[in-house]
Amino acid sequence: MARSKPVYDFKTIEKKWNKYWLDNKLYKAIDFDKRPKYYVLVEFPYPSAAGLHMGHCRNYTAFDAYARYFRMKGYNVLYPMGWDAFGLPLYNYAIKVGKDPHDASEENIRNFKKQLIKLGGSFDWDREINTTDPEYYKWTQWIFVQFYNHWYDPEYPRKDGGKGKARHIDELPIPEEVKKKGPKAIKDYQDKFRLAYKAKMPVFYCPSCKMGVANEEVEADGTHERCHNPVEVRELEQWMLRITAYADRLIEDLDLVDYSESIKQAQINWIGRKYGALVNFKIDGTDDVLEVYTTRPDTIFGVTFVVVAPDSEFVSKYQDKFAEPEKVKAYVKEALVKQATESMDRSKSGVFTGMYAIHPITKEKVPIYIADFVVSDYGTGAVMGVPAHDQRDYEFAKEHNLPIKWVVKPRDGEWNEDKAYESRDGVVINSDFLNGLGVKEAIQKAIEYFTEHKIGKMHKAYHLRDWVFSRQHYWGEPTPMVYCEKCGWNPVPVDELPVKLPRLSDYRMAEDGTSPLQRAEEWKKTTCPVCGGPAERETDVMPNWAGSNWYYLRYLDPHNKEKLVDYNKAEYWMPVDLYDGGAEHNTMHLLYSRFVYKFLYDIGVVPVPEPYQRRITHGLVLGPDGKKMSKSRGNVINPDEVVDQFGADVVRTYVMFMGPHDATLPWSDEAMMGVKRFLDRIWVYASSAIDSGFNIRGVEKENQELKIDLNELAKKVGDDISKVKFNTAIAKIMEFFNKYEKIPPSRENLEILLKILAPFAPFITEELWHRIGNKESIHITRWPEYDPGLAKQKEVEVVVQVNGKVRGKVPVRPGADQEEVLKKALEDEKIRRYIEDGYRKVVYVQDKVLNIVT
């Protein structure tokens, strides 16, 4: 890129004002201030590399402009910053550079912070947080202990009028027969209800990362989201969080927030609630029942077989009774691997067990199959096969020569027997007491019948599963739990938190995939909080999400030693007014953090039911070649370099100008140069006005026009910023400036222009503001007030159409009526030419358009 002497010395200017702003704590957010509060939050960065990337740069400067605007509008703005530094990426980075992750993260953070300051970020640094700081993760651990100490009562009335609340485990009713068996039995009973519980269960395990992986982190093709290597299924003892208890509230409370429809949909789909029924099929030759889940109980008379998941309880319990146990065993083994890895296989494979289930109504015997299309963790892990009305069942029946019974027919005419009839518009047939009913009515009636005859009941099923909350590596919050041979698992007493992550001489994973904490004998050894005997600490750490789920609350009270957050401060600041983040976090992070928040709400830590009032998604910045920036492609634009070369104001204004905030856009050096030219011209314009002492003799009239347009500009730019439309806000300033660049401004008008530009280019506007002679910072002045009287002084142009085609324009005062506009239009020779033969009709839209129809 060609270089020339800069028009102004941005380096000196930026350094000077940054120092001034920091020294004076200009952007301090004040608790309990009288002004209305405004909480702007952008997802905090993960410092897994040495410096910021352009995407960070874009998001943080865009909302910096947003925060600056709201401050100028008179709000007490909280725009905080912190660091999400636990987790695997940083752990891997530390190993790569051969440093203890404590030190590696500290170094990265130092640089991130330096860069953010350089960019002019108006953060309140007194509220800086870091998830790896023991003073911070003390509270991450505290939350975990609270989860452990609570259970969910779905019927408990909440103070907000809703139903369902987390209650202390001591309030859990214990059945008499359990009580009789003593304290051990009571604890075992309680453990089944805790919101944090340990479960031995099949979980995904990534052999490459050497860690357990949450279901949600596994891609559709069976690979790990982070490293894209295939995962395996393993049995591991894991801490789990019972998010499913909050599923209904997480759906219902979406009514309280202003997320876009697509984000709400993403949340709803992820939870995946479906209403259906449980139906009991007796297992022939036993006293057991097989419980199946169905969303179509109306087709109960169409059942011709039953299918269970390969890893269901049924399989392990009855494997000795199967007709061909060896064949079944082989199939199950194969099916489990297939289920965990490739889910795309559409062949309807399955194996007959040799056992039969008894239809709960007709008492017919139907065969029981094992098939990999049934998954154990949805519904009951068993389904009823209705080949006539489910395409997948249809294919399975064809494959295994099973009968097909038609029990629903289309309202008008015949059906096609080559495929299942899945429509819900049909009428039920061949179904005893359901005959003649529509599908909806039949579903209702069937469930009533099941309930009455005790063969089934209504049931909700969720796609959402409980959350695996253990990670088998080093760089995370230690799980504050202790195991004692005598007393089992118990939480570390709250007054002993935090359980600090120890510094180790070797912080790397062992060859066998075990965590270094398992080797930290000194650290592991502790005493049981219940009996005082010897005990061992949990060596699994928490997932990366643990610290990032609630961080926005700590900004409100970052130095509180007694509490996670002072209730009154939370009451003042919550909810977050605007939360910006990546699209990839619209499901998991958003849902999990809402869940954690709702739990904190239940236990009285926070005042309002939802944490984020409005959610905005940001796009990525691609390389100049339109591809994702990466070192291997060599298309990385380093923020530090461009800021050094062109100044923070140019980079800031450009990243906001490049396109809509939620769009993924390619970087363009050339387009950035356009912004640089614009700011250079502003500098020259303002400087020469200042140097000439605002001599506007002879241009008073133009200055009045300028003032009228400026009045409108301030409003439009402000509206655009509120709507997160930074690109058009800047375009409007450019448009204005193109029009008036030749008119020397009055001091008043120049000051207004600088204020409008200040959120985008805080450094040069501050410098020019002071050169004018102002003593206070421009960033704490008030945004120009809109004057509707001034707006009225401006003429408007009404477009004149003939038969819908534009044929001319007439200038009129705003609010002119049809008669006046028409008269003026008819005076126009060019327009008259098109209506020589007269006209039939006139349509007028005030101040906009006049359409003459001939």
Place this chain on the structure above:
RNA sequence: GCCGGGGUGGCGGAAUUGGCAGACGCGUCGGACUUAAAAUCCGAUGGCCUUUUGGCCGUGCGGGUUCGAGUCCCGCCCCCGGCACCA
């Protein structure tokens, strides 16, 4: 397959929600300044026709509603993101 979001100049993108399509920026072309170049400034820039005045065509494709459609309705095509054997 399902859910969500889109398709507008050479490029990134604008269009008070039914009212001048292409704001703003880039690029390109022409000009000024310069020995020359860069930088800067001025002008032009959707396509086609026309000497000019001007005319016609244009927002993925095909229909429709309307005085008027990028925007609304019906039927297609394509692209991006998320989820997917969910019973």
